[in-house]
Amino acid sequence: MFKDIFGDSPQTKILDFLADHPDYDYSISEIAKQAQVSRPTVYKIKDILLKKELIIQTREQGNSPLYKLNLDNKLVQVILKFDFEIAKRIADIESQEPVKKYTSALVKSNYKTRNKKAIVTSH
Secondary structure (H helix, E strand, C coil), X not given: CHHHHHCCCHHHHHHHHHHHCCCCCECHHHHHHHHCCCHHHHHHHHHHHHHCCXXXXXXXXXXXXXXXXXCCCHHHHHHHHHHHHXXXXXXXXXXXXXXXXXXXXXXXXXXXXXHHHHHHHHC
């Protein structure tokens, strides 16, 4: 959701991916792959996010450290709430659009049917 609103920066892509999966931890390679950011860029941004305490290192798998959003960070909590609200509103809008389209098509269809009957009965 974030990148749709805040742009396509690598930091936004990484936070967007991690916000979509806040309960899971990931290696640098997995974050790079899923966020579509190069590994060297993820390494640079990881240091910034760690310094700001937006992400934490959770454990190691083999020699690879795993990272996830720091759910105790107040800013991360706001980010997740914001992400949830955006997703909810988009879902609400998208769920109403087919109804509007269907209703509009139905009204047009009924109008055409009524006009045909009026034309037929006037002969």
